[in-house]
Amino acid sequence: MIRVCFLGFGNVNYHLCKAFVGAKDVAVIQVYNRSKMDSVSFLKDIPTTTTLSELKEADVYIIGIPDNAIASFSEAIPVKNKLVIHTSGGVSITELSENNRRGVLWPLQTFSKSKDVDFKTIPLCLEAEAPTDLELLKRLGNSIAKTIVAISSKERATLHLSAVFVNNFVNHLYGVSETLLRKKNIDFNLLKPLILETATKIETLSPSEAQTGPAKRNDTKTIEKHLHLLEETPYQQLYKTLTQAIANEKL
Amino acid sequence: MIRVCFLGFGNVNYHLCKAFVGAKDVAVIQVYNRSKMDSVSFLKDIPTTTTLSELKEADVYIIGIPDNAIASFSEAIPVKNKLVIHTSGGVSITELSENNRRGVLWPLQTFSKSKDVDFKTIPLCLEAEAPTDLELLKRLGNSIAKTIVAISSKERATLHLSAVFVNNFVNHLYGVSETLLRKKNIDFNLLKPLILETATKIETLSPSEAQTGPAKRNDTKTIEKHLHLLEETPYQQLYKTLTQAIANEKL
Numbered sequence: 001m002i003r004v005c006f007l008g009f010g011n012v013n014y015h016l017c018k019a020f021v022g023a024k025d026v027a028v029i030q031v032y033n034r035s036k037m038d039s040v041s042f043l044k045d046i047p048t049t050t051t052l053s054e055l056k057e058a059d060v061y062i063i064g065i066p067d068n069a070i071a072s073f074s075e076a077i078p079v080k081n082k083l084v085i086h087t088s089g090g091v092s093i094t095e096l097s098e099n100n101r102r103g104v105l106w107p108l109q110t111f112s113k114s115k116d117v118d119f120k121t122i123p124l125c126l127e128a129e130a131p132t133d134l135e136l137l138k139r140l141g142n143s144i145a146k147t148i149v150a151i152s153s154k155e156r157a158t159l160h161l162s163a164v165f166v167n168n169f170v171n172h173l174y175g176v177s178e179t180l181l182r183k184k185n186i187d188f189n190l191l192k193p194l195i196l197e198t199a200t201k202i203e204t205l206s207p208s209e210a211q212t213g214p215a216k217r218n219d220t221k222t223i224e225k226h227l228h229l230l231e232e233t234p235y236q237q238l239y240k241t242l243t244q245a246i247a248n249e250k251l
Numbered sequence: 252m253i254r255v256c257f258l259g260f261g262n263v264n265y266h267l268c269k270a271f272v273g274a275k276d277v278a279v280i281q282v283y284n285r286s287k288m289d290s291v292s293f294l295k296d297i298p299t300t301t302t303l304s305e306l307k308e309a310d311v312y313i314i315g316i317p318d319n320a321i322a323s324f325s326e327a328i329p330v331k332n333k334l335v336i337h338t339s340g341g342v343s344i345t346e347l348s349e350n351n352r353r354g355v356l357w358p359l360q361t362f363s364k365s366k367d368v369d370f371k372t373i374p375l376c377l378e379a380e381a382p383t384d385l386e387l388l389k390r391l392g393n394s395i396a397k398t399i400v401a402i403s404s405k406e407r408a409t410l411h412l413s414a415v416f417v418n419n420f421v422n423h424l425y426g427v428s429e430t431l432l433r434k435k436n437i438d439f440n441l442l443k444p445l446i447l448e449t450a451t452k453i454e455t456l457s458p459s460e461a462q463t464g465p466a467k468r469n470d471t472k473t474i475e476k477h478l479h480l481l482e483e484t485p486y487q488q489l490y491k492t493l494t495q496a497i498a499n500e501k502l
Contacts, residue, residue, distance in 0.1 A: 067470070067472075067473065068470070068472065090465070090470075090473045090476070108441055108442070108444065108445055109444055109445055109448055110445060110448055110449065110452065110463060112452075112456070112461075115452070115455065121444050122444055123441045123444065125441070147441075149438075149441065151437075155435060155437055157476065157480060158431055158432060158435045158437060158480060159432070159437060159441065159442075161431060161477045161480050161481070162427075162428035162431050162432055162442060163428075163442060163445055164464055164465065164466075164477065164490075165424045165425075165427050165428045165431075165490075166424060166425055166428045166442050166445060166446050166449065167445050167446075167449045167463075167464065168462070168463060168464030168465070168466060168467065168497065169424050169493045169497075170421045170424050170425075170446075170449055170450075171449055171452075171453075171458050171461055171462055171463075172458070172462065172466075172493060172496060172497050172500070173416045173417060173420050173421050173424070174416075174417055174421075174453055174458040174461075175457075175458035175459050175462065175500065176413075176416050176496075177413035177414075177416045177417050177458075178457065178458050178459075180409055180412065180413050180416075181409065181410070181413055184406060184409045186402075186406055186409060186410060187400075190359055190374045190376075190398075190400065190410065191359070191410075191413060191414060191417050192453070192454070193359065193360055193372050193373055193374065194359055194360055194361060194414055194417060194418050195417050195418075195421075195450050195453070196450050196451070197360055197361055198361065198417065198418045198421055198422055198450070199421075199446050199447050199449070199450035199451075200447070200450075201361065201363075201366070201422075202422075202425055202443070202446070203443070204366065205363070206426075206429065207422050207423070207425040207426035207428075207429050208426050208429075210363075210422050210425075211419070211422055211423065211426065212361060212418075212419060212422075213415055213418065213419030214341070214415065214419070215415075215419060215423075216419065219318070219319075219341075221318075221319065222318065222341045225341070225408065226412045226415065229408060229409060229412050230412070234496075234499065235496075237492065238492060238493070238496050239415075239416075241488065241489060241492045242420045242423060242489070245423060245427075245485075245486075245489050246419065246420075246423050248485065249423070249426065
């Protein structure tokens, strides 16, 4: 039985905790949060605390707080020589305090509290300084996920950067489209099948094979039409930058 | 029974033809293509020709050829006062020759010959000059699709532009991520659950509600890290442009 203590209860720890509560061979023994938590049904049998000095003995302490607070928080927790991990894509393992053995468990997914997630479909990127700790994290990861990979902090930095492109930046492009259509009273839902097909097409084709459109085929007439349509919007430069980027890929 | 004749046999007409061959109340009576077609099993009972002068009498002629060839081709076909439509998002109805009654049937989806499509999930954007022709196109569209909408050429231009953002530009961002990861020997498949969740999240949240990431929360430390990682790639300017665009959205 792996005893787990959660430190912080943001989106990632919320969903991780929910998954571990239902996992075999894992015992969630405590949840710490700075402020009192809203009542959460899956926590009904689990001790919670808002006081760091009350932390219980556990095998793994999982920090789930904003990136810029991880370093100082990991320094402040009153445990010694335990396995303390964070769950962030953007923070190196070395930002954790050396008071404890250090590790990372990063679920490569976007989370909202209101939307359930299925960890079976989410890759867990694991890192630990000690091989035995990595083994422990693998056992922990395997209890909820199907894909677990050992990823160094350097590799994770590139994965996190790539995730910004396919999640944050892509979502912004969805937003641009929605705004363009709303201004003309056209229903954004009409684009949803295309959005879904674009995301699933790369299961069978690489993105470079799947690339189509006016930029790819150097269709300057259509590009000019689009730039004209964008004249009174904030998106003309964005269109130009992306069109140029696609044209450059052909070289 | 609506008699349909296909003119050109690119990706869109290939899939439309396949769908109409299986549709009730529609008869595909002929397929014209400039060059001889490869044998296609669903055409085995359908007359084909490479000679425009052999065109048969039909109720609807469906042009599926490159955008820049539609105007001159529609002028060249030897029929008069028939309903002639194109299937392009980027071409106005007025580019069709006035020799015939004019219309548009644009399936709002991306097509590859090698990948089957389900028209039930694809919005068909219809336009015709004569109300009776629009009714005919609606009957035709309803024979294969669940979502049919009347869309003017002006509205279609904005939809087509928006489709470039959510399909061509988004796919390019997938490609950027794949390139970044390949250079570091990291498996692009790790990102696929995130890509799919990003695309499906907007079923329940609007893109602006779903927006997260360093640009959104003005996390300059992470943005600096990412720009540093991109220093020896062609993608630094693209990252800056998109980060700035997301930051501007907050204003």
